[in-house]
Amino acid sequence: MAAELTAHHRRLAQQKREAITAAATELFLDRGYDGTSLARIAEAAEVSKSTLFKQFPTKAALFEAIVTESWQRDSGDVGDTATRPEAGDLRSGLTAIGNRYADLIGRPRMAGLFRIVIAELPRFPELGRMQFELGKLPYFASVQRYLEAEHEAGNAEVPDAESAANQFLGMIANYVLWPRMLLTGWDPAAADVDHAVEEAVRTMLARYAAAPSA
Incomplete structure (x- = not known):
């Protein structure tokens, strides 16, 4: 049971990560890198700011992950x-x-x-x-x-x-x-x-x- 929950949490974390990078890519294209905030990315990805900051503490770290x-x-x-x-x-x-x-x-x-x-x-x-x-x-x-x-x-x-x-x-x-x-x-x-x-x-x-x- 514990293993199933762990696997479930990993899937959820991966889904959120993909939502974040997809939203960031679209916003970077639309608003530019400088014109896009992490808060706006969290809103577009429909995740909390704490969830985003936990995975990507800076915008540079997020762009690095996208690349x-x-x-x-x-x-x-x-x-x-x-x-x-x-x-x-x-x-x-x-x-x-x-x-x-x-x-x-x-x-x-x-x-x-x-x-x-x-x-x-x-x-x-x-x-x-x-x-x-x-x-x-x-x-x-x-x-x-x-x-x-x-x-x-x-x-x-x-x-x-x-x-x-x-x-x-x-x-x-x-x-x-x-x-x-x-x-x-x-x-x-x-x-x-x-x-x-x-x-x-x-x-x-x-x-x-x-x-x-x-």
């Missing part, structure tokens, strides 16, 4: 041995990574996060630092580690895995994410996103696939 959770949500860590594609099939591995990345950056929450950072960067440069250091950089590093593993296994010739990771993810983001920053109606069909990922994979294979042994 971290946005990049990690359902994305896994392709650099972690538990979720990283197994070395041996570069095409399959890149396709899995590319599809996961396209899904991640294609979500409205991610586009909203970038808009917040871009709009507030002149006054709050720390928001850009959080987005880069807590979100984008770890994700890119995880892809870099995958490419290094394929290189070490002899399945790819990637002398500069950092550049290769930026090239691969950049090709996908240039189609899936960045037009959304300028075009309000940008919403490519799933088949078009799949095609963009496939073309990025083909480009990577042409550049980095190991030459067949004689």
